Amino acid sequence: MGKRGKSNRFNVFLNYKLWLSSMSGDGIISEVVYTLLNGIRDKGSLKAAAEAAGISYRKAWGDLKQAESMLGYDLTEKTRGGKKGGHSELTPAAKKLLEAYAALQEKLDDAVEEAYLELKKKMEN
């Protein structure tokens, strides 16, 4: 075995987070909102989506509301009462946003991965 090898390994991960905000920076659409939208699409209710996301219903509802108010249009159509007590579903705008966001994330995942490899190469020397 040579002296080279696992010696100075840059053993660290590169993480990133992205979110949308208004120019004033107040309202935001964060990762959790995307998770919630996905959950609503799959489960048909905000409650179930919140549970699946592991956050309180109170927060889920508040985050979603603020996202909608920031955008200026609805992402969900919600009803109370009815057969199952109520339900929520995505608006066409929300579906479009989810699609666009998925593409965005994929693109950035790639860019980050690439950048990470370069960083690593530079650091490992």
Added chain:
Amino acid sequence: MGKRGKSNRFNVFLNYKLWLSSMSGDGIISEVVYTLLNGIRDKGSLKAAAEAAGISYRKAWGDLKQAESMLGYDLTEKTRGGKKGGHSELTPAAKKLLEAYAALQEKLDDAVEEAYLELKKKMEN
């Protein structure tokens, strides 16, 4: 004036944050650490760097310490006492990290900008 124009503008900004972490997820090297390292390089002391970064010395010191412990090697060489009461400077490893990080950030800024334009185009329809 035509009907087209500022109608459905996707008036929202894309933000991102990145950081390095160990696989165990305990320690992290965040934006503030890079800011601090830059400050230390420029000002020669952690205290001054913390002030410039707008965070408490206590946090600056803690974050830096945890970053170093995560990496397993020092990013700064610090001395107490002496002519000016003490000072801090970057290790060669830290300088390398700063350089690599700057390149990384530039690359990702570009990628994010590009992805944002695409997102916008998709959303504006």
Added chain:
DNA sequence: CACCGATATGTTTATCTTTGCATAACGGCA
């Protein structure tokens, strides 16, 4: 029409993060 389960929202509690305060150690310098 009483019940169920989900939306809607205010209020209180708990948790997590950051700051602030206190105190010690250090080493040139007057």
Added chain:
DNA sequence: TGCCGTTATGCAAAGATAAACATATCGGTG
């Protein structure tokens, strides 16, 4: 050797964020 300004570090206080709790409303359904 006493002072100064910085690093070093524990601990309490303050702020921010999220969870929990408490109701109220709604509209099918038994």
